[in-house]
Amino acid sequence: MNDTIALLHRHRSVRHYTDAPVLPEHIEAAVLAGQAASTSSAVQAYSVLQVNDPAVREAIVPLTGGQTKVANSGAFFIICGDVRRHRLACEMANKAYEARLEAFLIAATDASFFAQNMVVAFESLGYGICYIGGLRNQLREVDKLLNLPEGTYPLYGLCVGVPAEAPIARPRLPIASVLFQDSFPDDDTLKKQMSAYNEDYAKYMVARGAPARGWTDAIVKGASAPRRAYLADYYATKGADLS
Numbered sequence: 001m002n003d004t005i006a007l008l009h010r011h012r013s014v015r016h017y018t019d020a021p022v023l024p025e026h027i028e029a030a031v032l033a034g035q036a037a038s039t040s041s042a043v044q045a046y047s048v049l050q051v052n053d054p055a056v057r058e059a060i061v062p063l064t065g066g067q068t069k070v071a072n073s074g075a076f077f078i079i080c081g082d083v084r085r086h087r088l089a090c091e092m093a094n095k096a097y098e099a100r101l102e103a104f105l106i107a108a109t110d111a112s113f114f115a116q117n118m119v120v121a122f123e124s125l126g127y128g129i130c131y132i133g134g135l136r137n138q139l140r141e142v143d144k145l146l147n148l149p150e151g152t153y154p155l156y157g158l159c160v161g162v163p164a165e166a167p168i169a170r171p172r173l174p175i176a177s178v179l180f181q182d183s184f185p186d187d188d189t190l191k192k193q194m195s196a197y198n199e200d201y202a203k204y205m206v207a208r209g210a211p212a213r214g215w216t217d218a219i220v221k222g223a224s225a226p227r228r229a230y231l232a233d234y235y236a237t238k239g240a241d242l243s
């Protein structure tokens with residue numbers, strides 16, 4: 001264990017913040033830390049939009065399922081995969097932009113390494129963060145509000161602020177469920193581990209004042225019906241070819 005690993009282990013999503021601002025120099029330091037992350041062949045297929053206008057932040061709240069922290073956090077960002085510069089590079093070279101699913105995946109992964117480095121930097125400075133996947137509930141409306149250009153793929157939001165709560169840690173799967181040596185375990189082994197994890201998870205839910213639901217209950221709820229099925233069509237309107 002060292003200080004960096006200890007910081008990573010202290011992570012919890014923070015959903016309530018004080019009124020204290022996120023200092024501009026801290027934002028700059030976090031974004032530079034984001035940019036220091038590995039990026040596929042240095043394509044740097046990401047951008048981050050800081051949304052400052054309080055009215056716009058209020059307008060995003062209902063588009064995320066009513067997540068008031070979007071308006072109430074010290075700072076709110078939208079993390080985007082961004083191939084706009086790549087499109088422009090092709091345009092400058094008089095070539096068509098023909099990139100497909102691979103480019104979208106690279107943009108999504110690059111943007112996430114960038115975002116997570118930002119997050120760790122913010123947490124190292126004492127801020128709390130919460131990613132906002134709820135941003136994908138109604139991306140067309142978010143897009144209209146923010147006038148997002150072609151080649152820009154909004155992925156999720158990010159709230160940052162000085163924590164006004166100290167949440168307990170959400171337990172993770174046992175390491176044996178995620179670290180495999182040379183081959184993958186059989187289904188029965190995974191199912192046994194998941195059943196054991198359900199018990200830990202239900203205890204955590206009760207400790208945070210929620211019903212005693214196991215992890216697999218939540219997974220089944222999310223995975224047994226199509227979610228946000230409009231996304232492929234939406235990203236196509238931003239120029240993404242997902243084939």
Ligand SMILES: Cc1cc2nc3c(=O)[nH]c(=O)nc-3n(C[C@H](O)[C@H](O)[C@H](O)COP(=O)(O)O)c2cc1C
Pocket residue numbers: 011012013014015067130131132133134135156169170
């Ligand atoms: C991409 C992404 C999207 C998320 N979206 C939301 C969200 O919309 N609202 C929210 O309250 N938490 C959101 N979270 C936070 C997760 O629920 C949280 O990370 C997870 O339950 C683990 O808890 P922990 O971060 O406290 O360890 C999101 C996390 C990620 C990585």
